[in-house]
Amino acid sequence: MGKPVRFKHKKKHYTLPEPGTTPGFVFIDSSSLKPKINFYSFSASVFNMVQLNSLLDITNKTKNKDLFYWVDIKGLNSAELFNVFSEELKIHKLVLEDITRTYHRPKFEEYDGYNFAISRMLRLGEDASLENEQVSFIQTKNVLYTFQETYEDCLDAVRNRLKEGKGNIRIGGTGYLMYALMDMIVDSYFSILSKWSEDMDEIEDRLLTRPDKSVMYETQLVKRNLIAMRRVVWPERDKMNDILRSDSHLISEQTKMFIKDAYDHCVQLMDMVESMKEIASSNIDMYLSIISNRMNEIMKVLTIISSIFIPLTFIAGIYGMNFAKQDPVTGKVMPANMPELYQAHGYEYTLLVMAFIALVQIIFFWRKGWFK
Template identity: 80%
Template sequence: MGKPTRFKQKKKHYVLPEPGTTPGFVYIDANSLTPKISLYSFNTDDFKVVELANLKNISEKTADKSTFYWVDIRGLNSAEMFTVFSDELKIHKLVLEDITRTYHRPKFEEYEGYNFAISRMLNIAEDGGLDNEQVSFIQTKNVLYTFQENYEDCLDAVRKRLKDGKGNIRISGTGYLMYALMDMIVDSYFSILSKWSEDLDAIEDKLLARPDRSVMYETQMLKRNLISLRRVIWPERDKMNDILRTESDLITDQTKMFIKDAYDHCIQLMDMLESMKEIASTNIDMYLSIISNRMNEIMKVLTIISSIFIPLTFIAGIYGMNFAKQDPVTGKIMPGNMPELYQEHGYEYTLFVMALIAVVQIIFFWRKGWFK
């Protein structure tokens, strides 16, 4: 079993709108990436990919009703692009605001002529933190628009399926394509939980072998990451449920059958996550118990040592008072003082008695089982 990941809690700082800001304000972050736009066109017999510089006249490029289109947009730093969505495609400004404000929870909303959805794409970063990226969807009858903050993603498997033309992905419409992308994102959560499960096992092995303070810190950071994942999976499950219950014509009954499977995956993820949270909490409690028991063992040893030396110290203290029976200067006898002070071999006798007391105590403690 390898070493567990050194977890670092990555905190992403979002720019929140000022109180009183007009609803529907499209915010362009200065640090966002320049858009890379790919236009995928496909049907039963054909598949094409075109890289676009911008979205001007996108309605004309996606006008063929016998073909389905996927407009894959990665990077959001373009006010002109959102103007096209607002003016040419008549997308509501509240939707555009939700796309550019990339801190929203997963959700599904119906609008006239299109559907809007949000998912959260998660990845484990190189430093062990959790990258949390928003992926937005605008679904029309024959076009699916997706928006991502970064260039990297986990959706290449869907692109390959489109290229290969296997299964229903080319013939089942934009609703099925949106499901396939969402399902790919949900499936990536299983990979994350699998990695964290291995880390939990490594931490538990370390806990049983030779626990130190790093066990508690690593477990606590992993637990925090599990809580962050829970905040994604819970609304993701609700979103799938909303899609199942929608009456939108853009989501076919066939697609809803597959959405049920994605919904089941969300339930399974919730069960796995709760189990791992419980294991993480148990590991922390076990670590504290082990440390407490170790402290008790140390205190037990110190108590035994103290118990052995207390009577010896008492004897040494008594004979260290030097109250002689006879004054060595005047020769006067002082009744009640220590007659043993000038006893022959008194030193040896005292050491023998002290050793005997110590041996008797050790035998007594051993029979009581204190040395086990």
């Protein structure tokens, strides 16, 4: 049997502006990271990547309408960056507010000339804790902007496909690229659930062989992580449905066919999460039942022992009162006292009677099946 599975739950704390601030206020958290900007330009036969220091010259780099562009931004600690989006690219301030406040649920919104979407990237940390990061998308006709809180390269799989030019990713436009990134995020949920499923199998094996308190604690942590994932998968499914129902010209009908597949994945994830939640709940109930049954077995053993010794204790208590039939000093006969106290072989007879009573009780309990 392997080592007990250890889970940790990290609750992310967000630094928020004061209540009552103006809607659309772009809040820059002082603890956030400085932005790193990777600029990708691509077509069916072209792929280039450069690192940018700022977005001030982005309009000059995206003038070629024969190419598609992906601007990958990691780190949000730059008021200048969001001023460029607001003043130069005419992105609505409510969108920029949602990007900088990284606690939003997945969603999809249409604006004049661009689409805005949010996904939640989940991954397991080194200590098996669940890390939850917001990934935001701004999609225009030729440019896709992505925003991440950290420098973690959670989009590397799609980046490799883009570099190698596999499939439709270079020719499908920014809509298909956004779908590919969202689909990769959704697919990563399957690997997390698979890991949790293996861990729950190990917990269940321990539950059936050597249950202890850690089984209940670890199962509860798995259940809590499943609830956290459910809060992500449910709106992710709704977001995919919103994209399918969208009339935006920025998302082609061909791309929507692929999004249907991502929608099906979200439905499948919901089924898996609900099933695993039920298994986790049943494991906790089973642990409590096992502990209760174990306690009942202990109480049954104690009851059998007590039932055997109660009549023996009663007999010993009666003959331990020492009310003699005759006063050993004066020789006076005491009426209605114990005539057996000085009877020959009384000790042996009493032990035999007590042993007989105990034997009869043991046979009775055995025939009732109490010793099974």
